[in-house]
Amino acid sequence: MNSSFINEVIAAIESREIKAYYQPQYDANTGRLVSAEALVRWEKANGEIVSPDSFIPELEKTEAINLLDWFMAEEVCRTIHELGEAAVPIAVNFSRWHIRERDFSRKLNSLLSTYGIQPRMFEVEITESAMAAVEFSIIQEWAYNVADIGVSIAIDDFGAGFTSLQFVKDLPVNFLKIDKAFLADNCQDDRGRGTLETVFFFANKLNLSTIAEGVETIEQLKFMQNMDCDRVQGYLFSKPLKKEDFLVIALMDNQPTVDDDNFLKKQGTF
Ligand code: C2E
Ligand code: MG
Ligand code: MG
Ligand code: MG
16 A cells, blocks of 8 residues: 555645536436536646546555545535535445445435435445445445435446346345446447347336436437436536536526526516
């Protein structure tokens, strides 16, 4: 373990160089903003913006990641609180260490109450590979505790790790977040398309909502619409945004639109 690097990250959290960015998620059919994912960014003093791939894997080797994830969770609670009536549910990525954090759900529940956040506004993302690293009975207890406080669980990067049907069948999971690698080639060949169609068939059978991440093209969006995918997220719609920019989008989206009849009447336009 490189402890000086970890200390540097901890210092960056304290000095607020580490920030939560927000990537909007849209209803695949109506195009409405329905939720978002919080993604960490390190804004260095020299203006450089560092992506998580260059520090999360190192941090994840130790429990130091917990500090960062709880920091993100608190930032998200603040944002939801600030949005008030215009808030949408926001997902936070948690690493595998949290599955073994004995009081995870109690801690999350008390964080939510501190900010007066309804549990349905907060979503926990955990990757399939994180789950595969822990004994099933432990994951099960953890997941039921999370579900008990009313927070949703999404399996992130679904299909890319060690997909176990047991994760989906025997855990209180709400969302399958299909790994973006599947989208990259879905439109190109029959095997890719077939795999995706099977995942959606399976999700629908089990009443799970679906999220497609990494949607970059119109072709991929159309495919997701045909699959009845619930939410779409990707560069086609928006990159992860600074908090200020996300607040604007969330506040604007929850205003009535000009083509809304009632709105025009209320405005006395005719
Ligand atoms: P992830 O949770 O699977 O997040 C999705 C990644 O896809 C993000 O990368 C996002 O910026 C990127 N992405 C979004 N739209 C597109 C697109 O259209 N095309 C492509 N190619 N990529 C897209 P990012 O932000 O670099 O994060 C990488 C990973 O780092 C995340 O993958 C997640 O596993 C981890 N991570 C990010 N923030 C946190 C955090 O606060 N805590 C923990 N434990 N892990 C985090
Ligand atoms: Mg994620
Ligand atoms: Mg993912
Ligand atoms: Mg990933």
